[in-house]
Amino acid sequence: MLTRLFLPSSSPPPPSSEKHRHIYSRFLNPLRFFGLILANLNDPHSIKILSGVFLFNSSQQDPSSLGSPRLFSFLLERITLVQMAACLMEQLKAQPSWVVLLLVLGSLSLFKVTFALLKWVYVTFLRPAKNLKKYGSWALVTGPTDGIGRSFAFQLARKGLNLVLVGRNPDKLKEVSDAIQAKFGKTQIRNVVVDFAGDLSEGIKRIQEAIEGLDVGVLINNVGISYPYARFFHEVDEQLLKNLIQINVEGTTKVTQAVLPGMLKRKKGAIVNIGSGAAIVIPSDPLYAVYAATKAYIDQFSRCLYVEYKKSGIDVQCQVPLYVATKMASIRKSSFLVPSTDGYARAAMRWIGYEPRCTPYWPHSVLWSLAYSLPESIIDAWRLGFCLGIRKKGQLKESNSKGRLHWRPTGA
Numbered sequence: 001m002l003t004r005l006f007l008p009s010s011s012p013p014p015p016s017s018e019k020h021r022h023i024y025s026r027f028l029n030p031l032r033f034f035g036l037i038l039a040n041l042n043d044p045h046s047i048k049i050l051s052g053v054f055l056f057n058s059s060q061q062d063p064s065s066l067g068s069p070r071l072f073s074f075l076l077e078r079i080t081l082v083q084m085a086a087c088l089m090e091q092l093k094a095q096p097s098w099v100v101l102l103l104v105l106g107s108l109s110l111f112k113v114t115f116a117l118l119k120w121v122y123v124t125f126l127r128p129a130k131n132l133k134k135y136g137s138w139a140l141v142t143g144p145t146d147g148i149g150r151s152f153a154f155q156l157a158r159k160g161l162n163l164v165l166v167g168r169n170p171d172k173l174k175e176v177s178d179a180i181q182a183k184f185g186k187t188q189i190r191n192v193v194v195d196f197a198g199d200l201s202e203g204i205k206r207i208q209e210a211i212e213g214l215d216v217g218v219l220i221n222n223v224g225i226s227y228p229y230a231r232f233f234h235e236v237d238e239q240l241l242k243n244l245i246q247i248n249v250e251g252t253t254k255v256t257q258a259v260l261p262g263m264l265k266r267k268k269g270a271i272v273n274i275g276s277g278a279a280i281v282i283p284s285d286p287l288y289a290v291y292a293a294t295k296a297y298i299d300q301f302s303r304c305l306y307v308e309y310k311k312s313g314i315d316v317q318c319q320v321p322l323y324v325a326t327k328m329a330s331i332r333k334s335s336f337l338v339p340s341t342d343g344y345a346r347a348a349m350r351w352i353g354y355e356p357r358c359t360p361y362w363p364h365s366v367l368w369s370l371a372y373s374l375p376e377s378i379i380d381a382w383r384l385g386f387c388l389g390i391r392k393k394g395q396l397k398e399s400n401s402k403g404r405l406h407w408r409p410t411g412a
């Protein structure tokens with residue numbers, strides 16, 4: 001220790017000219033002091049004595065070196081920190097190696113969790129939304145006549161994009177476009193009638209014709225159906241099975257295929273495919289097996305396209321909503337955990353163009369991490385019970401409505 005403490009005497013004497021003396025006291029002296037601190041890191045006593053010598057020297061030899069209070073307090077802080085670090089090192093050295101290993105692992109996971117939390121706060125609340133007009137001046141939305149798709153159409157118009165609306169019902173399409181134009185007068189809108197459960201090739205041809213010459217920069221693949229109510233796989237009839245696969249899987253795939261070439265040509269675009277928590281957040285969705293499987297397709301399809309086209313300037317994303325208050329979910333009233341379609345779409349707009357997979361409504365992402373922290377078997381069991389309840393209610397409702405259909409008033 002003493003040999004180390006004598007190190008200062010072996011260093012060159014301070015320069016004589018006034019200017020050099022100033023530089024020396026302000027910078028070189030502290031720098032040398034730091035070098036010494038580092039050399040004595042593992043010896044807290046040396047550090048204390050060094051600090052004392054430094055402070056004494058500074059005030060005795062050149063009072064002007066104390067004339068920089070910021071530098072002085074900076075150094076004092078560092079001294080305390082270095083001392084703490086040195087003590088910690090001493091303590092660690094005295095511990096068995098397994099304790100050190102556990103401490104290192106614990107600190108690493110704490111760091112990881114803190115980093116993830118800070119990142120979540122930033123991307124959820126602070127990160128600015130992308131300027132969607134930079135992708136192109138038109139957006140195409142499938143299934144815009146109700147639910148999430150309808151709210152997306154309004155939000156996109158609010159951002160100044162023109163719209164290609166693709167739906168099956170011409171009256172509903174007209175009603176939506178009129179409502180959008182009443183609110184955002186400048187929006188140009190083209191309606192394309194396509195029944196995704198019908199002749200899909202014909203429908204895709206109509207979409208291709210409608211977007212000819214338009215710079216469609218944003219595509220929202222929203223159209224989708226689920227079961228009327230929960231049921232076992234063997235209870236899914238031929239028609240429902242065909243529709244689920246054709247609308248959810250084929251529809252999204254082929255609309256993407258129709259819109260992508262234009263984006264590739266312009267080297268820019270954002271594609272949003274609406275997935276579902278049924279396939280990604282919970283480990284299984286019993287009694288909705290085919291629906292969940294179609295959404296698992298959407299998830300993987302999006303992820304692969306994200307990697308394929310990232311370098312071509314096209315941002316592909318799978319959005320993963322949990323329950324949203326729509327007719328598909330059979331939920332009328334929104335709540336904190338079940339947003340309205342407007343609430344969902346507002347949150348969703350801020351995510352377009354960023355991560356390949358996201359759950360835009362923040363309480364949903366909290367539920368997602370909760371679901372991840374529970375054992376899968378517990379969630380499976382809860383979900384099965386929950387869906388069996390939905391099935392029972394659905395069957396009851398169905399048999400009641402059949403009963404009403406068969407009932408004929410007598411004596412009329």
Ligand SMILES: NC(=O)c1ccc[n+]([C@@H]2O[C@H](COP(=O)([O-])OP(=O)(O)OC[C@H]3O[C@@H](n4cnc5c(N)ncnc54)[C@H](OP(=O)(O)O)[C@@H]3O)[C@@H](O)[C@H]2O)c1
Pocket residue numbers: 142143144145146147148149166167168169172194195196197198222223224225247274275276277320321322323324325326327328329
């Ligand atoms: N709501 C939720 O809780 C939830 C959760 C996770 C994921 N999602 C996903 O979000 C997307 C939208 O769901 P949503 O809840 O908003 O559903 P929704 O309220 O039932 O609206 C569905 C939209 O798709 C249209 N559509 C249905 N079948 C069609 C067909 N054969 N051809 C053309 N258009 C058709 C509907 O048209 P009409 O107006 O003519 O019926 C409507 O515009 C779906 O992909 C769904 O899987 C929803």
